[in-house]
Amino acid sequence: MEQDSLKSTYTLADGNRIPCVGFGTWQTPDGDVAYKSVLAALRNGYRHIDTATAYGNEESVGKAINDFLREGSVKRSELFITTKLHNQDHGYDLTKAAIEKSLNMLGLDYLDLYLIHWPNPIKFRDCWAEANAGSWKAMEEAREEGKIRSLGLSNFMERHHEKLMETAKVAPVVDQIKICPGIAQTSLISYCKAHGMLVEGYSPLGTGGIFKSTLMQELSAKYGRPISQICVRWSMQQGAIPLPKSVNEDRIIENSKVFDFELSEDDCKAISEIDYEALGITPQRNPDENKF
Numbered sequence: 001m002e003q004d005s006l007k008s009t010y011t012l013a014d015g016n017r018i019p020c021v022g023f024g025t026w027q028t029p030d031g032d033v034a035y036k037s038v039l040a041a042l043r044n045g046y047r048h049i050d051t052a053t054a055y056g057n058e059e060s061v062g063k064a065i066n067d068f069l070r071e072g073s074v075k076r077s078e079l080f081i082t083t084k085l086h087n088q089d090h091g092y093d094l095t096k097a098a099i100e101k102s103l104n105m106l107g108l109d110y111l112d113l114y115l116i117h118w119p120n121p122i123k124f125r126d127c128w129a130e131a132n133a134g135s136w137k138a139m140e141e142a143r144e145e146g147k148i149r150s151l152g153l154s155n156f157m158e159r160h161h162e163k164l165m166e167t168a169k170v171a172p173v174v175d176q177i178k179i180c181p182g183i184a185q186t187s188l189i190s191y192c193k194a195h196g197m198l199v200e201g202y203s204p205l206g207t208g209g210i211f212k213s214t215l216m217q218e219l220s221a222k223y224g225r226p227i228s229q230i231c232v233r234w235s236m237q238q239g240a241i242p243l244p245k246s247v248n249e250d251r252i253i254e255n256s257k258v259f260d261f262e263l264s265e266d267d268c269k270a271i272s273e274i275d276y277e278a279l280g281i282t283p284q285r286n287p288d289e290n291k292f
């Protein structure tokens, strides 16, 4: 693997570059906690921040990004900032307004990546494909206007992607899906690759559920690495961009030290086959049955 630091990038199908590990912010409360954790991540080398309108913390995330930029060590072009369209805002007009609102909340001139968070929210269940087509058109226009650099999807399965491509002029370059031990998503990753999308892996630590796993404890002892690093490294070795989240600076640092060891193929396979349900980790939600 060529990636050797948090600054290492992959090239997306649209030519833009994306840092190989992102920093997650779901369930990070707006205000001091979001501000301090994002600032800690940036000061400790993360260059890729993942938020969403639904997380309710864009304002504090943006404040941390802008204060970090004012420190002067890094230029805006070296950061990669993602946010996501809220489930209430699908369709052309609502998406246009949502993009402006996110830019304002984050205090940014442009987004590096904007994702449709879920393909089939309950509000648009009767017209989800049409609503996604309208959202995508608004996103394509925002890209033309320089407000978004790359367009992507989240929680899209093959069927949602194929429907979107019936009307899309610009193809998505990312699908952000759940990838954690036991949830390897091998076939969806292959599909995404074949269709020019890089996969981002959310919940790489099983939203905190993975630490009880006996196998992971054994691998931690074998490699002399904390479980968190084994998870993040495994996700990278699956071809994904992991997005670990923490609000604790020591853990933020720990989760990023993944570039100086490699997991064997056999161990990767064993991690992929972990019984995640036994650990209380929830599977990737079926977007068509999601109740929000």
Ligand SMILES: NC(=O)c1ccc[n+]([C@@H]2O[C@H](COP(=O)([O-])OP(=O)(O)OC[C@H]3O[C@@H](n4cnc5c(N)ncnc54)[C@H](OP(=O)(O)O)[C@@H]3O)[C@@H](O)[C@H]2O)c1
Binding pocket: 023, 024, 025, 026, 027, 050, 051, 117, 154, 155, 176, 177, 201, 202, 203, 204, 205, 206, 207, 208, 209, 211, 228, 243, 244, 245, 246, 247, 248, 251, 252, 254, 255
């Ligand atoms: N697109 C989507 O629909 C979607 C869905 C879910 C998540 N995501 C994205 O993916 C990101 C990550 O997923 P996630 O938030 O579900 O969780 P995660 O990164 O899998 O796990 C985070 C949990 O693990 C704990 N943790 C973090 N580092 C640790 C360490 N080194 N040792 C022990 N515990 C540790 C955190 O606690 P502390 O914070 O207290 O340290 C938190 O409880 C999200 O934040 C979000 O950006 C996207």
